[in-house]
Amino acid sequence: AQKVTQTQTSISVMEKTTVTMDCVYETQDSSYFLFWYKQTASGEIVFLIRQDSYKKENATVGHYSLNFQKPKSSIGLIITATQIEDSAVYFCAMRAHTGNYKYVFGAGTRLKVIA
Amino acid sequence: NAGVIQTPRHKVTGKGQEATLWCEPISGHSAVFWYRQTIVQGLEFLTYFRNQAPIDDSGMPKERFSAQMPNQSHSTLKIQSTQPQDSAVYLCASSLDGDWGVSAEQFFGPGTRLTVL
Numbered sequence: 724a725q726k727v728t729q730t731q732t733s734i735s736v737m738e739k740t741t742v743t744m745d746c747v748y749e750t751q752d753s754s755y756f757l758f759w760y761k762q763t764a765s766g767e768i769v770f771l772i773r774q775d776s777y778k779k780e781n782a783t784v785g786h787y788s789l790n791f792q793k794p795k796s797s798i799g800l801i802i803t804a805t806q807i808e809d810s811a812v813y814f815c816a817m818r819a820h821t822g823n824y825k826y827v828f829g830a831g832t833r834l835k836v837i838a
Numbered sequence: 839n840a841g842v843i844q845t846p847r848h849k850v851t852g853k854g855q856e857a858t859l860w861c862e863p864i865s866g867h868s869a870v871f872w873y874r875q876t877i878v879q880g881l882e883f884l885t886y887f888r889n890q891a892p893i894d895d896s897g898m899p900k901e902r903f904s905a906q907m908p909n910q911s912h913s914t915l916k917i918q919s920t921q922p923q924d925s926a927v928y929l930c931a932s933s934l935d936g937d938w939g940v941s942a943e944q945f946f947g948p949g950t951r952l953t954v955l
C-alpha cells in the first residue's frame with residue numbers, strides 16, 4: 724500500500740527567504756507521480772508542481788522547485804523568495820502511473836511567512 | 839473553464855437526516871474523486887469514478903455513504919441518517935485520464951461544508 728509522510732507540522736520563515744518542506748513516500752509501484760498542492764486560508768486547494776518518477780531532473784515551476792531523491796523515496800518542495808501569500812498548508816501526494824488513479828495525501832505542512 | 843463546481847457550499851442538517859452533495863467536474867475530465875477533510879483526520883480519500891464507473895470506494899464508510907455518477911457532467915455523494923461525526927468539508931476533484939504522457943493533476947472544487955447538528 725502507498726503511504727505519504729510529512730513530518731513537519733508547521734514551519735515559520737521570514738519573507739524573501741527559501742524554505743524546504745519534506746515528504747517521504749512508500750510504494751510498490753515501479754512508476755508513479757508525485758505532487759504538491761497548496762491549500763489557502765479560504766480552503767481552496769491548488770495544484771503546484773508534479774514530478775514523474777522516471778524523470779531524473781527536478782521539476783521547477785515559477786518559484787517552486789522539487790528535490791527528488793528516488794533512492795530515499797523523498798520529494799521535497801523548495802520555495803524560493805517566499806512571499807506573505809505563500810502562507811498556506813502544503814500537501815504532498817502520490818499516485819501510480821497506470822491503473823488505480825487513487826491519490827494518497829500526506830498530512831500537510833503549515834507554512835507561515837513572516838514579514 | 840469554470841473549474842470544478844460543488845453545490846451547496848454549506849449545508850446544515852439535523853441528526854438522522856439525509857444529505858446529498860453535488861459535484862460537476864471540469865468538462866472533459868474522465869476521473870472524479872471525493873474526499874472528506876476534517877481538522878482531526880486531515881484529507882481522507884472516499885471514492886473515485888473513471889469514465890463514470892466506480893473504481894475504488896475503499897475510503898467510503900460502508901454504511902450510510904453512497905456515491906454515484908449518472909453522467910459525465912455530475913456526481914453525487916449521499917449520506918443517509920447523518921451523524922455529528924459526519925460534519926466535515928467534502929471535496930470533489932477531477933482529472934484527465936492520467937496514464938503515461940497525459941496530465942494527472944487533480945483540480946479541486948471549493949468543497950461543501952456539512953454541519954450535522
